[in-house]
Amino acid sequence: SFLSKVAQKYDAREAGSRPQSAASGLPSSVSFIKRTLEEEDDSPSKKLVDHQSVKVASHYNNLQEVGLAARSRSRIFFMRNFNNWLKSVLIGEILEEVRATGARHVSVLDLGCGKGGDLLKWRRGGISHLVCADIAAVSVEQCQSRYDDMKRRSHGNERIYSANFITADCSKEVLSEKLDDAELMYDICSCQFVYHYSFESEQKANMMLRNACERLKPGGFFIGTTPDAFELVKRLEASDSLSFGNEVFTVSFKSKGSYPLYGCQYHFSLEDVVNVPEFLVYFPLLEHMAKRYNMRLVLKQRFSEFFREKVKKEQHRSLMMKMMALEPFPSDDGGHQATDGTEYCHAKEHCSRAGVRQPVVGLLTGRGLGLVLVLVLILILV
Numbered sequence: 001s002f003l004s005k006v007a008q009k010y011d012a013r014e015a016g017s018r019p020q021s022a023a024s025g026l027p028s029s030v031s032f033i034k035r036t037l038e039e040e041d042d043s044p045s046k047k048l049v050d051h052q053s054v055k056v057a058s059h060y061n062n063l064q065e066v067g068l069a070a071r072s073r074s075r076i077f078f079m080r081n082f083n084n085w086l087k088s089v090l091i092g093e094i095l096e097e098v099r100a101t102g103a104r105h106v107s108v109l110d111l112g113c114g115k116g117g118d119l120l121k122w123r124r125g126g127i128s129h130l131v132c133a134d135i136a137a138v139s140v141e142q143c144q145s146r147y148d149d150m151k152r153r154s155h156g157n158e159r160i161y162s163a164n165f166i167t168a169d170c171s172k173e174v175l176s177e178k179l180d181d182a183e184l185m186y187d188i189c190s191c192q193f194v195y196h197y198s199f200e201s202e203q204k205a206n207m208m209l210r211n212a213c214e215r216l217k218p219g220g221f222f223i224g225t226t227p228d229a230f231e232l233v234k235r236l237e238a239s240d241s242l243s244f245g246n247e248v249f250t251v252s253f254k255s256k257g258s259y260p261l262y263g264c265q266y267h268f269s270l271e272d273v274v275n276v277p278e279f280l281v282y283f284p285l286l287e288h289m290a291k292r293y294n295m296r297l298v299l300k301q302r303f304s305e306f307f308r309e310k311v312k313k314e315q316h317r318s319l320m321m322k323m324m325a326l327e328p329f330p331s332d333d334g335g336h337q338a339t340d341g342t343e344y345c346h347a348k349e350h351c352s353r354a355g356v357r358q359p360v361v362g363l364l365t366g367r368g369l370g371l372v373l374v375l376v377l378i379l380i381l382v
């Protein structure tokens with residue numbers, strides 16, 4: 001079983017049900033532990049609580065907006081495109097679900113909106129209102145000016161959703177108190193690559209969840225993407241050191257073997273984009289916490305599973321090509337696709353097996369980062 005006795009007791013006591021077990025394939029020596037309240041109060045992460053939020057906010061505030069040309073030269077260009085494709089499909093499908101219930105005016109909360117990478121996706125989805133919230137003030141400003149540009153460029157030919165921009169630490173502040181419209185309820189809360197920052201402490205994780213769920217309409221959806229804690233721990237346990245990764249990303253922990261349910265910090269760096277402390281989200285606990293908000297889990301899938309399922313649909317496949325979510329192999333310059341190591345040798349092997357003379361293969365890249373390490377989540381308010 002994946003859980004240690006301690007975590008099983010925690011689940012049984014807190015969830016009032018059978019201990020949750022997961023086919024994680026982790027060694028039995030690995031445990032996710034619930035610290036006592038005293039330990040949690042004394043924990044180093046608790047003392048650093050504000051410090052960590054400041055780090056996250058200033059990291060994202062200082063990220064420079066680079067142009068398309070620079071982005072396309074980046075080694076994670078295709079991975080970013082893949083993530084955007086995945087979010088487009090997720091957003092498109094959830095909007096279909098919402099509309100199937102007869103909703104005509106769709107309101108959305110983008111929790112941790114960043115610089116507004118999803119603004120266009122919501123435009124394509126024809127929503128009526130969007131609330132964008134983020135802890136990083138500079139990101140929120142950039143998000144707002146992207147929205148203003150989008151509106152200006154449409155020259156009034158298309159009805160673009162109204163929007164509200166809020167700078168707030170959503171793991172500490174009650175977002176609804178900052179809304180322009182005090183009565184606003186959402187059909188969807190979208191929380192993309194954000195929720196794990198709040199797992200620093202129980203209070204923070206709860207506040208983030210409260211902000212995500214308390215304004216959802218009955219039948220409303222929470223959609224999110226977050227790193228897969230089981231997979232991160234599996235990789236760490238398999239590593240000889242306290243870190244793992246490749247030339248594009250690194251994940252480093254301070255210790256291994258035992259993992260607190262909250263405040264289990266690791267450092268994640270991804271070339272030129274992310275270099276911040278993050279926290280493991282112990283999934284059975286998140287699912288249990290969400291039940292307090294009457295949220296029921298609809299789907300939890302790895303990116304790889306999501307991809308395999310969605311790519312069967314022609315419409316998603318053609319969007320994937322349009323968004324350049326696959327890396328061509330061999331690449332035009334060929335320079336960075338070394339096939340002597342582990343990174344691209346599977347592609348080379350595939351080509352030789354298939355006997356293709358001029359092999360051009362579409363690869364899912366990011367060197368394994370996105371595909372295996374991240375989860376797609378959908379929850380519904382029942």
Ligand SMILES: C[S@@+](CC[C@H](N)C(=O)[O-])C[C@H]1O[C@@H](n2cnc3c(N)ncnc32)[C@H](O)[C@@H]1O
Nearest residue numbers: 060112114117134135136169170171192193197
């Ligand atoms: C990886 S970025 C994702 C941005 C966007 N959701 C996307 O998919 O492009 C993570 C975002 O979470 C935001 N964030 C982290 N902690 C937060 C908090 N406590 N409250 C609000 N936003 C937070 C960061 O500022 C950053 O913009």
